[in-house]
Amino acid sequence: MPQCSGRRLAGRTATAGGGCATQQSRGVPAPESRCYTLHSRGRLCYTVIMIELLTFSTDDLRPSRDQVLQNQGIPAGVAVPAEIDALCSNAIDLMLEIAAPAGVLLEISKPDFATVYQGQGQNEASTPVGDIFPRAENLALFAATLGQGVSREIKNLFESNDLALAAMFDSAASAAADRLGELAEIRFAEFLDQNGRNTPETCVLRYSPGYCGWHISGQKKLFEFLHPEQIGLTLRDSSLMEPLKSVSGVIIVGPKEIHSFPMSYPFCSQCETRGCRERIRMLSAD
Numbered sequence: 305m306p307q308c309s310g311r312r313l314a315g316r317t318a319t320a321g322g323g324c325a326t327q328q329s330r331g332v333p334a335p336e337s338r339c340y341t342l343h344s345r346g347r348l349c350y351t352v353i354m355i356e357l358l359t360f361s362t363d364d365l366r367p368s369r370d371q372v373l374q375n376q377g378i379p380a381g382v383a384v385p386a387e388i389d390a391l392c393s394n395a396i397d398l399m400l401e402i403a404a405p406a407g408v409l410l411e412i413s414k415p416d417f418a419t420v421y422q423g424q425g426q427n428e429a430s431t432p433v434g435d436i437f438p439r440a441e442n443l444a445l446f447a448a449t450l451g452q453g454v455s456r457e458i459k460n461l462f463e464s465n466d467l468a469l470a471a472m473f474d475s476a477a478s479a480a481a482d483r484l485g486e487l488a489e490i491r492f493a494e495f496l497d498q499n500g501r502n503t504p505e506t507c508v509l510r511y512s513p514g515y516c517g518w519h520i521s522g523q524k525k526l527f528e529f530l531h532p533e534q535i536g537l538t539l540r541d542s543s544l545m546e547p548l549k550s551v552s553g554v555i556i557v558g559p560k561e562i563h564s565f566p567m568s569y570p571f572c573s574q575c576e577t578r579g580c581r582e583r584i585r586m587l588s589a590d
């Protein structure tokens with residue numbers, strides 16, 4: 305499933321639930337940013353490139369009850385026993401106490417992203433990202449993590465046989481990690497807005513290696529460009545991230561239409577989630 309949610313520029317951003325809020329009211333993470341200018345191959349062509357370390361507040365990260373319960377297989381809005389609601393609430397609070405979130409965001413040119421996307425050469429022949437990024441207006445790589453403490457706590461809870469809390473804590477952490485990806489989208493959207501590089505029709509969506517034909521081994525090249533080890537994030541030999549509750553990928557910015565595609569890729573027939581449909585639906589509704 306693509307790791308993305310719909311987001312429009314021009315002063316509006318989509319919330320996790322699909323509604324809209326101003327960027328200010330979303331509590332966009334305070335950036336430590338620097339911009340610099342690159343001179344491209346002798347032509348008088350200058351591009352402002354952004355690299356930024358992201359910090360996040362607890363309020364930014366707090367997942368909703370529905371998001372956490374959905375990770376347990378419970379559809380949004382379904383009533384559950386009071387003990388389950390209490391367990392969910394406790395797990396969210398505990399997870400937020402332990403989390404030490406950090407992120408990094410790097411704007412990238414199309415030629416450089418073509419190299420990142422090529423990765424180890426194991427992608428499917430045709431994929432949504434491969435078809436979309438050549439039509440993008442702007443691109444950025446991102447990675448963010450909840451920190452090692454969250455992974456340690458999940459392990460401790462399972463090992464101490466507190467299985468109900470362990471599973472709920474794990475679900476809360478997964479929901480918060482998704483939120484990190486949304487916040488990276490918001491930050492890049494804000495940067496483009498501040499630099500007059502958006503249009504009212506511009507949409508911002510994120511995609512990750514390991515989904516929809518972009519092979520998980522693509523993480524290696526992405527990490528080579530982004531260097532998320534500066535926020536304590538590394539890659540295992542399997543290309544899974546360490547700590548596990550982390551997100552990474554590319555943020556693709558462009559007209560809404562480029563993010564809308566049919567489920568006609570060969571691998572779509574085996575897809576159980578069809579998560580791209582919800583994303584495209586959110587873009588259309590915005």
Ligand code: SF4
Pocket residue numbers: 305306432515516567569571572575576577578579580581
């Ligand atoms: S249907 Fe295809 S494009 Fe959509 S989420 Fe599934 S694999 Fe990805």
